[in-house]
Amino acid sequence: MRETDQETLDPEDWQDLRAQGHVMLDDMFDYLEHLRERPVWQPIPQPVRDAFHEALPRGPTDLAAVHRTFMKDILPYAVGNAHPGFMGWVHGGGTPVGMLAEMLAAGLNANLGGRDQIPIAVERQVVEWVRDLFGFPDSAGGLFVTGTSMANLIGVLVARTAALGQAVRRGGLAACDGRLAAYASSGAHGCIAKAMDIAGIGADLLRLVPMNDRYEMDVAALEAAIRADRRAGFRPFFIAATAGSVDVGAIDDLAAIGRLARAQGLWFHVDGAYGALAMLAPEIAPRLEGIGEADSIAFDFHKWGQVPYDAGFVLARDGRRLEDTFAAETAYLKRESRGMAAGSPWPCDLGPDLSRGFRALKTWFTIKVYGAGRLGRSIARTCELARYLGRRIEALPELELLAPVSLNIVCFRYRCPGLDAAGADRVNAEIVIALQESGIAAPSTTTVAGHLAIRAAIVNHRTRSGDIDALLAATLAFGKTRVSL
Ligand SMILES: *Cc1c(COP(=O)(O)O)cnc(C)c1O
Numbered sequence: 001m002r003e004t005d006q007e008t009l010d011p012e013d014w015q016d017l018r019a020q021g022h023v024m025l026d027d028m029f030d031y032l033e034h035l036r037e038r039p040v041w042q043p044i045p046q047p048v049r050d051a052f053h054e055a056l057p058r059g060p061t062d063l064a065a066v067h068r069t070f071m072k073d074i075l076p077y078a079v080g081n082a083h084p085g086f087m088g089w090v091h092g093g094g095t096p097v098g099m100l101a102e103m104l105a106a107g108l109n110a111n112l113g114g115r116d117q118i119p120i121a122v123e124r125q126v127v128e129w130v131r132d133l134f135g136f137p138d139s140a141g142g143l144f145v146t147g148t149s150m151a152n153l154i155g156v157l158v159a160r161t162a163a164l165g166q167a168v169r170r171g172g173l174a175a176c177d178g179r180l181a182a183y184a185s186s187g188a189h190g191c192i193a194k195a196m197d198i199a200g201i202g203a204d205l206l207r208l209v210p211m212n213d214r215y216e217m218d219v220a221a222l223e224a225a226i227r228a229d230r231r232a233g234f235r236p237f238f239i240a241a242t243a244g245s246v247d248v249g250a251i252d253d254l255a256a257i258g259r260l261a262r263a264q265g266l267w268f269h270v271d272g273a274y275g276a277l278a279m280l281a282p283e284i285a286p287r288l289e290g291i292g293e294a295d296s297i298a299f300d301f302h303k304w305g306q307v308p309y310d311a312g313f314v315l316a317r318d319g320r321r322l323e324d325t326f327a328a329e330t331a332y333l334k335r336e337s338r339g340m341a342a343g344s345p346w347p348c349d350l351g352p353d354l355s356r357g358f359r360a361l362k363t364w365f366t367i368k369v370y371g372a373g374r375l376g377r378s379i380a381r382t383c384e385l386a387r388y389l390g391r392r393i394e395a396l397p398e399l400e401l402l403a404p405v406s407l408n409i410v411c412f413r414y415r416c417p418g419l420d421a422a423g424a425d426r427v428n429a430e431i432v433i434a435l436q437e438s439g440i441a442a443p444s445t446t447t448v449a450g451h452l453a454i455r456a457a458i459v460n461h462r463t464r465s466g467d468i469d470a471l472l473a474a475t476l477a478f479g480k481t482r483v484s485l
Helices: 014-033 046-053 063-077 096-108 118-133 148-164 167-171 190-198 219-231 254-264 275-280 319-326 359-395 421-438 465-483
Strands: 141-145 180-185 206-209 235-242 267-271 296-300 312-316 399-401 409-414 442-448 451-457
Touching: 014 063, 014 096, 046 063, 096 359, 118 141, 118 312, 118 359, 141 148, 141 319, 141 359, 148 167, 148 180, 148 190, 148 235, 148 267, 148 296, 148 312, 148 319, 180 190, 180 219, 190 206, 206 219, 219 235, 219 254, 235 254, 254 267, 275 296, 275 359, 312 319, 359 399, 359 409, 359 465, 399 465, 409 421, 409 465, 421 442, 421 451, 421 465
Parallel strands: 180 206, 180 235, 235 267, 267 296
Antiparallel strands: 141 312, 296 312, 399 409, 409 451, 442 451
């Protein structure tokens, strides 16, 4: 058999690659070091969009040339969540340490579906850390997934199997008695309804329980909804409480909901996508009281944990419940007690994915290098900045706070005297677009109490009070030109 160097994808000259690799690394360090000097986001010029419709490249292109294209056409036009002025949606900022760890993981190219390898021990180390952080027993199990959307889906599926028995995995829901019903607050994230849909239970079978004036699930209404469903012949099986709601950052009364779930025999799941990691901040952790009683918790390291995307996580109080739901025997995944096929159960037995990347490594590096204390302080700091923003809004006659500042999310609007509700909503939507296009600050919008709100979610560890001041100054300036029109 004839072999040429053309058949491997490794370089002919490692020295050249090494030099180019250092250039690429330095460019990213420069980007992170000088992030503040850039706009948060900028509109994408048409020629740049057009550049991404070329034909499949049949021949090679020099790595340095492709990297130059990255620097010119990709790097400047990301959404900007690494930037301290980014306050839209709930996005983490990432860290240089996470970036470096991601490079190491890619170099190793580990597949964490299973087999006997230390990368899985690293993932299990993270499981132990979060198990202890949430006060779960040693029997807890968990794994990395893409994000909380997937982690919530796993929560629904595990609760379904716990309620109906493993027979549901073969026979399907149609073979089971009674229709399942689940509960979350009307402020819950949309991915929970989507999880009910994907699981085949049906999005309408997620009952959206009203909220109190602090935007927390009304526990009395929850209990009433469960009773009404039972009377109507449904099988209530799952409650998803929210710890850090996406609209306003509210935390449901986890302790009360946990007690009710226990008394009613329902699975108690917590969607703590970003809020759960507040356990790292001693001054905020008490607000999550009751989270340790959950049957499962879904959360993201890529939001408040600042781990680069993506790094979602699902933790189950009893790890065997994950196996009951996902383990499946196949000849090509046969287990042994020695050799590479040892180490069962494997991560692929605990969730839907077989091939899985080494998300654990960037998380392990982040926690080791910064330490839980420093990560917790950066979380507490974002809440302090949110309170500062809230106080400044209350002191400015042009602005109105639309919801109490519970954690790190601030919903407000520019007052538009003389305009009707639709007009005021339009002005506020325009202010947000103007802010985003200015590159000064990037909040997003939501609807709170029937009003379109300017929503600033302070998640980024780089954000400082000066960034808050810049957001306010620009909001006032853009509001003034629009309202006086
Ligand atoms: C972000 C978020 C989600 C979705 O998580 P992803 O990681 O984006 O899939 C779910 N629930 C809440 C409360 C969130 O903030």
